[in-house]
Structure formats: structure tokens, C-alpha cells
Amino acid sequence: MSLIRMFIRLRGTVRSASWAQGFVLMGDRCKSVHLEGKRWQHTKTQATPCNWKLLDDCFELSYGGLVMQFDYVWLRDHCRSSSCYNSKTNQRSLDTASIELDIRPTKTRVDEENLFFTWPDGHVTRYSLAWLVANSYESQKWRAMMQSRILWNSEIYSGAKVPSASWDKFMSCDEELKTFLSNFLLYGIAFVEDVPATIDATEMVTQRVSLIRETIYGRMWDFTSDFSRGDTAYTKLALDCHTDTAYFQEPSGIQIFHCLRHEGTGGRTLLVDGFYAADKLLQQSPENFKVLSHIPIKHEYIETFASHRNHMIGIGPVLSVYPWNNEIYMIRYNNYDRAVITRVPHNMVQCWYKAHRQLTAELRKPENELWVKLKPGKVLFIDNWRVLHGRESFTGLRQLCGCYLSRDDMLNKARILGLQA
Numbered sequence: 013m014s015l016i017r018m019f020i021r022l023r024g025t026v027r028s029a030s031w032a033q034g035f036v037l038m039g040d041r042c043k044s045v046h047l048e049g050k051r052w053q054h055t056k057t058q059a060t061p062c063n064w065k066l067l068d069d070c071f072e073l074s075y076g077g078l079v080m081q082f083d084y085v086w087l088r089d090h091c092r093s094s095s096c097y098n099s100k101t102n103q104r105s106l107d108t109a110s111i112e113l114d115i116r117p118t119k120t121r122v123d124e125e126n127l128f129f130t131w132p133d134g135h136v137t138r139y140s141l142a143w144l145v146a147n148s149y150e151s152q153k154w155r156a157m158m159q160s161r162i163l164w165n166s167e168i169y170s171g172a173k174v175p176s177a178s179w180d181k182f183m184s185c186d187e188e189l190k191t192f193l194s195n196f197l198l199y200g201i202a203f204v205e206d207v208p209a210t211i212d213a214t215e216m217v218t219q220r221v222s223l224i225r226e227t228i229y230g231r232m233w234d235f236t237s238d239f240s241r242g243d244t245a246y247t248k249l250a251l252d253c254h255t256d257t258a259y260f261q262e263p264s265g266i267q268i269f270h271c272l273r274h275e276g277t278g279g280r281t282l283l284v285d286g287f288y289a290a291d292k293l294l295q296q297s298p299e300n301f302k303v304l305s306h307i308p309i310k311h312e313y314i315e316t317f318a319s320h321r322n323h324m325i326g327i328g329p330v331l332s333v334y335p336w337n338n339e340i341y342m343i344r345y346n347n348y349d350r351a352v353i354t355r356v357p358h359n360m361v362q363c364w365y366k367a368h369r370q371l372t373a374e375l376r377k378p379e380n381e382l383w384v385k386l387k388p389g390k391v392l393f394i395d396n397w398r399v400l401h402g403r404e405s406f407t408g409l410r411q412l413c414g415c416y417l418s419r420d421d422m423l424n425k426a427r428i429l430g431l432q433a
């Protein structure tokens with residue numbers, strides 16, 4: 013059993029054992045009652061009554077209709093007094109390792125809005141009840157833990173009529189940027205239109221969103237089908253849907269494409285929501301989802317051009333999920349760059365191929381494919397941890413420019429603008 017799962021189970025047991033009769037005790041006067049040998053404490057009548065109990069292994073608080081349990085070390089550790097926490101830098105100054113692991117408050121008291129703990133060394137910690145509620149495990153649990161997203165196929169995305177941002181407004185107005193980022197977080201793709209068809213303007217537009225992540229391809233890159241680098245991207249061939257830089261330990265968070273010119277035919281861009289496909293897989297076959305989220309696979313970029321010598325390796329499952337809630341946060345799918353499978357025993361290899369086949373079938377369903385023709389002026393932002401891209405083969409001169417962006421900094425920007433990310 014994973015540690016986290018064990019932890020959740022433990023918490024569950026503790027909670028159900030200790031709280032069942034708590035609410036009958038809410039009185040209208042200040043009083044304390046004994047229940048199963050434990051002393052219940054109450055505040056005076058108020059809109060939201062507060063009861064608390066010092067249990068052997070945790071502090072139990074009932075407030076605002078919620079029953080919460082706090083570890084004593086946690087309560088000491090999160091003290092917001094000026095000697096424990098620097099509210100100018102929002103950093104902890106307290107040395108957590110100096111807290112006795114069996115610490116208990118010597119005195120506990122409550123007023124209308126606050127709880128006060130006195131610790132064995134005399135230090136007093138004050139918590140506002142509202143802060144404790146907001147930061148309790150029990151209240152977090154009920155909140156949407158998942159990033160809100162709209163999973164899409166071609167019809168859903170087209171039907172949503174998500175507006176593109178427009179260059180002028182995008183560059184000058186934070187509300188426009190906020191709407192853009194909100195759409196980007198929801199769908200994993202977003203467009204800015206009317207951008208001057210230059211590398212400089214493309215760079216400017218990306219700088220509104222995040223910091224450029226420089227890679228072996230440079231900072232801003234532009235490319236044509238001249239095979240100047242050892243990769244199929246630099247040809248006229250079609251490309252099946254994939255995520256880029258699967259061969260990085262941390263694949264690039266965001267990819268930007270701006271088609272600066274195309275004199276020829278074909279060359280449309282393919283976009284597929286990898287999380288939509290993964291979700292379908294999870295519904296149809298949880299075992300196959302599990303296989304793809306557990307078996308680590310290697311991706312590799314080997315370039316042996318005289319001018320460019322590279323050997324990049326990234327290892328990770330096709331589907332990365334958070335261990336605590338199984339929520340998918342990244343898909344790594346690139347059949348071109350997938351390396352030799354060497355670390356998986358043959359019986360598991362067979363399972364992996366079956367699961368991979370099912371995911372591939374889902375990704376390739378025509379109804380899941382969104383095809384767009386990129387034109388000069390239209391800059392595409394792709395969440396490279398979620399949305400796969402590909403392209404149709406083409407003729408003629410076609411020049412694309414773009415860059416990779418840091419995912420953390422995009423999320424940072426979104427939060428600063430007030431979005432939940």
C-alpha cells in the first residue's frame with residue numbers, strides 16, 4: 013500500500029472512531045462535558061459554534077459544520093507568530109526539526125474568532141478559526157482537487173467557439189491575457205491572432221505568458237523542411253500526433269507555433285486532447301490505464317550531425333498521474349522518439365503494447381482530431397503536457413517559428429491574475 017493511501021486510510025479510521033456523537037454536545041452556555049473520558053470544550057453561543065477536544069494523538073476541532081483533526085506538531089509548525097514566520101517574505105523561520113515530536117499544548121483557549129495554544133516553552137500560537145478551516149485537511153478534501161479542464165474532441169472544441177485573443181489587446185490588457193490563460197488552462201490550446209508575422213513579434217507575444225525555455229533547438233527557433241537538424245520535423249513528411257521533448261526528464265510545458273509563410277499545399281496542423289483520450293481509456297479499461305501510468309518508458313533524441321551532436325534521454329510512463337488522487341497531469345506520447353524497451357519483462361511488454369494500442373486507437377479516432385491551418389498572424393499555444401500535435405505532409409516552402417515555454421511560469425502568471433492554476 014502506498015504511504016499516502018495508508019495515510020488516508022488511517023485518517024479515515026481516526027475520524028470515524030472519535031466524532032460520531034460530537035454535535036449533540038453543542039450547548040448554549042460555556043461548558044465542558046466528558047465523553048468517553050475526553051473533555052469537550054465549548055465557546056459561548058454564536059453563529060458558528062466551536063467545539064474542541066485534546067485527543068491523545070490530535071487536536072479535534074468542530075467549527076462551521078466541519079470536524080477537523082490537527083496533528084500537534086503541525087499546529088506548532090504552522091505558527092504564524094513573528095518569531096516563527098516572516099509575513100513579509102511569506103517564509104517560515106521556525107526550525108521544524110526543533111519541535112518535539114510528542115509536543116502537546118499546555119494550555120488551549122478560544123475566543124470568538126481565534127484559538128490560542130500555549131506550548132511547553134511558553135510560546136503562544138494564535139490561529140484564527142477561519143485560517144484553520146481554510147487550511148484543514150478536511151476542508152481541502154471537499155474542494156475540487158483537480159484542475160478544472162474541459163476535455164474535448166473536435167466537436168466539443170469547435171462547438172465551444174473559444175475566442176482567439178487579438179494582438180493589440182493581448183499585449184496591452186491584462187483582462188484579455190487573463191481570459192486567454194483561462195481558456196488555455198481549460199482546453200490546453202489557445203490562439204492569438206493578428207500578430208505580425210515575424211520572430212520578434214512571436215517572441216513578444218510569448219513573453220506575455222511565460223519565460224522562454226531554451227533547449228537544444230535554441231531559444232526562439234524557426235524551421236523549414238531543409239533537414240538542417242536530424243529530426244523528421246525538418247522534412248515535408250506528415251507527422252502522427254505526438255508530444256514534443258518526451259526525451260527530457262521534464263518535457264517542455266508549452267509549445268508555440270507561428271507559421272510565417274507557406275507557399276504550397278497541405279501542412280495543416282493536427283491537435284488532439286491527450287487527456288480526453290486517456291479519460292476514455294480509463295473508462296473503457298482501467299487496467300490498461302494503469303499499465304500506461306505505471307510502466308516507465310524511455311524516450312531518446314540522438315542527433316549525430318557534425319554541427320549538432322545530442323543525446324537526450326527521458327524516462328517516465330506514458331501517462332503521469334498524481335499518486336494521491338490518480339489525476340493525470342502529463343501525457344508523454346511520441347512513437348518516433350520512443351527508445352528501445354529494455355527494462356520491462358516480456359509479459360509486461362505484451363500488456364504495455366496492448367494498452368498503448370488502445371490509447372493510440374483513441375487518439376486516432378477522426379472525431380478526436382482537430383485540424384487547423386496555421387496562417388501568418390495566428391500564433392498557437394499548445395499545452396505540451398496535455399495536447400498532442402501533428403501535421404499533414406505538405407509541398408512548397410513552409411516556415412514555422414516558435415519556442416518552448418516554462419510551464420511553472422505560465423501557471424505563476426495565471427495565479428497572479430487571479431486564476432486557479
Ligand SMILES: C[N+](C)(C)CCCC[C@H](N)C(=O)O
Pocket residue numbers: 229233235243244245254255256257258346348349
Ligand atoms: C519544434 N522544433 C522544430 C524546434 C523541434 C522539433 C523536435 C522534434 C522532436 N522529434 C520532438 O518531438 O521533440
Ligand SMILES: O=C(O)CCC(=O)C(=O)O
Pocket residue numbers: 245251256280281401402403412
Ligand atoms: O511542422 C509542423 O507543423 C510541426 C512539426 C513538429 O511536430 C514540431 O516542430 O514539433
Ligand SMILES: [Fe+2]
Pocket residue numbers: 245254255256401
Ligand atoms: Fe512536434
